[in-house]
Amino acid sequence: MGRFKRAVTKRKGVFNPEDNTRVKHTRVGVWDLYEEINPDLQHIPGSTWIEKTLEAYACLPYLLRMVRDILSIRSCLVLIGAYGVAEVLSSLIPAASLWYSGQLINILQSAIETRQVDADKLFRICAGRVGCSITRRLLNHALAEIKGPLSRRLKAQYSLHIFRARARLDLPTYEDPLVQRQLDEASSTSGSIAYDSVMMAGQIVATLLQVVTQVSVVAQVLGGQRDGLLLAILCFATSMSDWVGRWNILGSEQVWAATTKDKEYIRMVGMKHVVNNVEHRKEFIAGNLSEFMSKEFEEVSERVGPDNAMDFNDVRRISRSRKHFNFWSLLHDPLRELPQIVFTLRAIQHPASMPVSLASLNLLQQSTSQFSFMVWRFFDQTSSITEQLATVRKLYEVANIPNRIEDGTVPFPEDAQKIQHGIALEFRNVSFRYPGSEQYALQNISFKLSAGQLCVIVGANGSGKSTILKLVSRLYDPDDGQILLDGHDIRTLKLFDLRQAISVLFQDYTHFPLSIRDNIALGDPSNFRNDEHVEAAARLGGASDFIEKLPEKYDTYLDRPVRDYFSGIPEGTKTLFGRNIDYSAVRSAGGMGARAGGLTLSGGQMQRLAVSRTFMRSVVSEDTKVGLLLFDEPSASLDPTAEHDLFARLRELRGNKTMVFSSHRFGNLTRHADLILYMNDSVIVEAGTHDELMKRQGEYARIWMLQAQAFL
Template identity: 75%
Template sequence: MARGKRWGQARSSRKGTFDPQDPHRVKHTRIGVWDLYEEINPDLENIPGSTWLEKVLEVYACLPYLVRMLKDILSIRSCWVLLLSYLTADFLNSLLPAASIWYSGQLISILQTAIDTRTVDKDLLFRVCLGRIACTLGRRVLNYSRQELRGPLSRRLKQQYSMHLFYARARLDLPTFEDPMVQRQLEDASSTSGSIAWDTLVMASGIVSTAIQVVSQVSVLARVLGAQQDGVLLAILSFSSSLSDWVTRWNVLANGQVWAATTKDKDYIRMVGLKHVVNHLEHRKELIAGNLSEFVTEEFKKLSQKVGPDNAVDFMELRRVSRTRQRFGFFTFLQDPLRELPQIVFTLRAVQYPASMPVSLASLNLLQQTTSQFSYTLWRFFEQTGSVTEQLATVRKLYDVAHIPNRIPDGTVPFPEDAQKIRNGVSLEFRNVSFRYPGSEQYALHDVSFKLEAGQLCVIVGANGSGKSTILKLVARLYDIEDGQILLDGHDIRTLRLHDLRQATCVLFQDYTHFPLSIRDNIALGDPTHFGDDDRVRRAAHLGGAEEFIDRLPDGFDTYLERPVRDYFSGIPEGTTTLFGRNIDYSNVRGAGGMAARSGPSLSGGQMQRLAVSRTFMRSVVSEDAKVGLLLFDEPSASLDPTAEHDLFARLRELRGNKTMVFSSHRFGNLTRHADLILYMNDSVIVEAGTHDELLKRQGEYARLWMLQAQAFL
């Protein structure tokens, strides 16, 4: 699929679906290996000029978003003076060409007077020359001022909308964020190389200033040349060439429709896939270990030759070529003849009126300079702007992402009712719960029921994929169940406020994450209310078993495991061993721009897991005022050695107090001996439930697996 701006520049405001297989509503075009589908509005299909009309309606639908953007820009206090200064400089700069033409017209008048009377008004000539120099200097100063204002103004707008996009992403729940269409929508709103607000401001300013230049230059030229024979005709002919170029190159309402592009060419898809295998770091280990480099290189070469050089390119490149071909029409043929007509008219006039040749020559020179300058202005404008519809649709997307509806609806009931009571744990009950992950037809949980009293310890065991982790995710309402009920202290969790529910629970997932922040910040995020409390962070690290190895790191708690900002350097001398306080493996440096400085120390899986456990302790144990009553641990010892696992479980039992605790694990250890309830799961259902002793007496599947694991240590 096409990416970024490439996928649907505007969202349709009409109800219904976009079905590429519907020939009545969607137009299909084949471009190379790509299939382009463009929406057709059946209500306007038979109306002459309906395509243009629909684009106008699309622009109209986007105008409220443009107004909102202008209000947001004006609400930035530090932007007022900068914005006003920039627009003033832009306005004055658009008037200078007309002023320069007026002074040139005065020179032509002086020339005419000199021819007629053989005299020259020296004072007027001096003032005109001075005025022309002033216009030149003024243009230089205004261009410099605009350039200086662009930086700080664009940076402020980028900062404003970076916060907007940060909020838009941060507010999304898990099912919504996982949706590929939502990811594409977020990507569309964030994918421009510069600020959308700045690009829109430049486009609006460019349109206004260009219009001012056209009107002012044409009016001044008409006044200057109006008294001369054929003067107005020469002006019209000179500008018509540039205007025809404008019409040919700039379609102000282009791409306003909903459209989509895809390719079904298997060879092209496979070729791009091989390119990803070679380019992306996550595939590098298997690429090298599997000795695949020669094979993928040869395969890529074959596919590239098979697809062909004209098709083995991105969709947008092919579409640009297609648009260029579409521009080759009536106006394209007119441009060159129109460019020659002023010279032809001047020659005919000179033959007919030889005495007026000097003035005519000066007028023609003025026209040629003006049209050349005007053509350059238009060229700059084309470079800065594309389609108004496209830009306004981008503005619309920018604001739409902040209102993407979450899939998990918020509840209204506050929780807990008694803040002190939650320290003694909460009861948890599943009643006939069934759930399937989005896009899957297989049940992750099917008709699951169990009850855990406040303060009890529950261990869920079973093979990978049996549904253990899913139970924990559903308790935290990362997803919502399809059938049944989940009760927390007797309340259906769907009725509870999401913030309160997640504040009352603490979860350590099997696929835990480490944020691209310092170790201190990684642990402190367990309890953001005490983010700056170093003593709490150190105590949490001690309880999680991470303090000892953290202190051995050169930067201690300030260590970054993954730096969010890359370093830049070039030409590192042979023998350099450190850079910016970090070690360098010089063998990895290959010429200018090589990146050799390590992003951080390499920690073992067990050490990384201890950091994650420390973050959990930061929230659930260290804070005396913590409102956590339910602790959920998903395979917390998966990367720990037996000694570390024993120590972790011992600390958890000692420190949890009366909190309710739920573990999931595929390993049976000393934790199950202390469990109030063990749930043995297989294939999304609970097969057995009870205490350790009860399940051993049943001689069922739990007992069989317990004995298998115990024999490994005999």
């Protein structure tokens, strides 16, 4: 609750809320608002406008890139062309209607002077007015029909752009909270930025065209009448005062931050989260907290007060609305009354012309009403050109976020056939701390493993076992020391080649929200559509037996990413469309629909699927390029029988490949290891074979005996 919400800005320097010489502090309810009041160019006259102009100019290359990208979508070219034509024609309709209205005034003036009416001309003008109305309706329908497909195509294009931008990021970069925020901001609006930009451009052109054509027609219609131009100026001045008072074509990018230290408000919001979030429901019900929390929330709400119990965005919106009073708003009401005053004076001086004056005034009021609506719509849809340009820039900058793990240049392996016999692995004085941590996860680690050997890393949780595997696959780079594969520093190897030569199963494995078939097949994208390989990998991973018993077998989704929608159904309904119903999704989604029930598997079954995915690339494919197998606690969720079977398969299927295996349980795999590393507190305490370590009677032997006694 106390975190700052940053405004989007490219301004260099430091924003310090405690610096009262550069930052203005305002108390708004329970919120403390800090606004920058001292930009870098503050002493230069017009510096704010210059700075905004420079910011807008810096965004132009991104706008041009967006134009090129949009025009490269063939299906969008026709839609944009049709939209442009329809928008231009639609912007001309108000001027055409004004012209016909002016002709009606001329007929009225002629009738007053000659006592005669040209019926044919009157009919044509009336028909023209009706034609304008019909044409406006048709153009509005055409624009609505065009905008839908255009929006969908642009959304699909930029969804691909965001997908690629996210997919290219390495782990340290992706885990950075600032990068996550940048990605979230771009992703939340990616589907609408391009569409909004096209709409903004169309609205700007349409607005300018409407202004020019309407003013021209009004000037032509009323130019020959007594005081006609004066009435036109006064009527349009009202709308222009609104426009000038709100015109902010280069919107402010002021730096600001807000926080609240009000303990009662923070507690009130926290209590809302406890009640609203499903993850707290179990403890909430078990703790009998319903009545107590309701009473506490009522008391806290009373102490906070209704005027303060608001999110900052609501408070800021109210605060901004109070600041709209200015010089132009002060002139607005007097300007609106002036046309009536002028009309009254004119009628007193020239009573005979009163009908014409009344018609002219009605025409002007109608014109200015349309004009005002157009201006309000323009501001509502465009808001700020600078803000929109900054949004476009933000969308494209996510594709240029630099990765922390630099790619190497050396191809690997040098001999594709040699990799079948394993890869030599060596750590030389490697130390590493995770980003943001002051404690070492690994400290001065050194060991050497020859090609084709089996290494088992054992030790307690948190000792550094998993970190070794993450460094080998270059999810992170060490702070000190070297890691060598076949004598090459892994920093020099091409990342794609390095990871292609390694098959890894992490302890904190995940399953993708895809089918079981796809989950396994993603272990080897080159054989993604090879069903025989998928089924073979499932057999080797010990997952085929329970997969075959599932109703949809390999097409089963563990967690279906698309939910079902339905109206209220009888409480006794437990399944729908062949799936269990998860009513928690109904509550969390506000009753819009329930989540399509996901499959519930045991931890052991889930782990077998993960092992199957690893086997997909490491042992199933005949032309595999994998020479190093990394397994991080692959038996943690398996029962003893399944663990024994897994270890037996690992020894049998790895062939001549090098394998590094980590575990906190000392199973029979350690008996066959060429090298055992016993780790504790981020360092290697003991190293050797099983027999060697047992003879030493050290920590490894002590813990091995403790675990062995459990089965005696």
